[in-house]
Structure formats: C-alpha cells, structure tokens
Amino acid sequence: MSQSTALAGQSPATRTGFADMLSADDFKSAFRNHPAGVAVITADIGAGPVGLTATSVISVSANPPLVVFSLSSASSSTPTVKLAETVVIHLLGAEQIGLARNFATSGIDRFADTSIWSRLISGEPYLPSANAWLRGRIVNQMSAGDSTVVAVQVLQVDLPGDSGRNAKESRPLVYHNRTWHSLSEDSMVK
Template identity: 35%
Template sequence: MTEATQTVRRAASEDFRAAMARFPAGVVVVTTLGGDGVPRGFTASSFCSVSADPPLILVCLADSADSSTAFAACDRFAVSVLGPEHQVLARRFATKGADKFACGGLSRTPGGLPAVAGALVELDCQTHARHPAGDHTILIGKVAGTRLGEDTLTPMVYYDRSFRLLA
C-alpha cells in the first residue's frame, strides 16, 4: 500500500497515550500560590519554550488536576526543571490528592513563589495567556526571572511512563 492510499485510523485514547509515551520529555514542577495563599503545584512533561522575544514558555495542565483552579486564576507561577535527585518529589507532585508541600525539598523564588530546591533551572513567570485544549489548559508564561542550577547536574526525562536518565 502506498502512502497516498493508506487509510488513516482514528487513534484510540490508549493508542495515543502509548505513542506519546515514546516521546522523551523533560520533567518540571510548576508551582503558584492560590488566592488563599496556599501553595499549589503539579508535575508536567508537556513544557517547552515558545518565544525568545519576549521570553515565553508553555506548560499543559490537566483540567482534572487538584491545582487547576489555582492556575486558572494565578497571575504568576514558577517552573522548576528537575534532575534525577528530584524523582520522589516529581512523583509526589504528580499524585492526585497528595500533600505536595509537606515533605520538604522546596525553596522560594526571589518573588516568594514555591520552587524545587536545587532544580537545574528555575523560571519565574507572569501569566501571559491561557488556552483551553481538550481536557487540558495550555498555560503560557512570560519569563520574568531565570536562575540556573549547577551545570554539573544531569537532567531527568520521562519516557515510556518512567523517569529516566540521559547517559
């Protein structure tokens, strides 16, 4: 069968998830303070740069996430790029119903937002836009501050539904 005569099959949800699991992605924790001053956050692998001028990033948040209400209203947030030493923290921030801020491993950005202590990169962002996208919201942030961790650190990636290390 030639490419022109192939039939396109609608991707079943599980097929789509399996396909996306084969795309390696960096791992970040995204945090903010809710309107009540309580810290909120989530783990994401759907994160990328959007623009260099102005500096914009995007991260995708499931509408079903515990923190979706806080991020629907926040005017700023922080992104922490994780290394392998943050695996336990990444799992905690990915677990629905978990007390994500109870077990330590966190610090504060200069602007007072919660962040991951010792992250490879820390970005302070002002909320630039939100876009609904299926069962997620695309959160776009304008980067207001950047802090780089030690350059000897190794990044962590998420691949095939597991945290992995780059060799």
C-alpha cells in the first residue's frame, strides 16, 4: 500500500504530521495580529442581566439576517447566554471603550452603573450609547472545543443616527494584539 493510500483515510492535520504540534498559545498568537471589531453581548433569563465583551461577532447572512459569535466556557456569562432565547449585540465605537472594558472585566457587577444600561420594551438589557445594537433570537448553538458558537437571527436593529447619535462622528473600536484601537480617516490605506 502506498503512503498516499495509507494516509487517505486520515484527517489533513494527521496527514501532514502537524496535528499535535500547535499549542493554544501559538494559536492565540496567530490571531493577535488579526484585528477584530468589538461588541458587547447582553442577555437576561430572569436571574439578572449578564454581559460580555466579544471580538468574535460576524455577519453570516442578510436574508434572513443572521450573525454568529462564540462564547468561552471560562466566561461567567456563558451559562446564562446559552439558556437565553434572545440576546442584544452591541457594536461599539471608540467612544464606548469604557463599556468594552467594563464587560471584559471579571469578578465585578458589570451592571452596577445603572446609567450605562436600560431595558428594551421586550425586557433585554441594552446599552443605549452603543454605536448600534442588534436584538436577536438564538436559533442554534454548537459546541466547538472549549467554546460554544451561537447563531442569532436578528429581529431588530438600532443604527447610528437614531436616538440623536451622529454616525459620521463615530469611529469603530477594534481589538488588536491585546490592545484597544480606534479606526479613523487617518488609518485608511489608499
């Protein structure tokens, strides 16, 4: 039997001999140089609001409107979000760095400052100062390693310019190499 025939039934990682060579730290290092937008995800299943900062939010489909994000098993908010029917995903701008830091901090009451949040008429906790927020229904969850990937169908959106916010003044908040950054006109590559 040839080597290619013997390896045909194995996974690509095993065929190349790299399956056991990649450490979690090396994997994280690779993604540190890949910038990501910053969001805060909030939910409440009746035991009080929870929230977390995430850089894993991506759009998946426009019709129907779907987004996905991942939840770390280490996050104290994960059990509640996994049980929630709905969540609110807040897309943050540089002006909301305080929200990003607050919801990324472990061991605190992230909702202690009642001036930063309120409730939607449907009951979910939300952050009115976010650049934009999306309220959605969780439609699927998948275990993936030490995380859970959550798919959300967006039901409602609040966009920049609504509620008196000026979309032109808003600069996105980005996370890159373990540091918060802001994008501006000066950061545009021409």
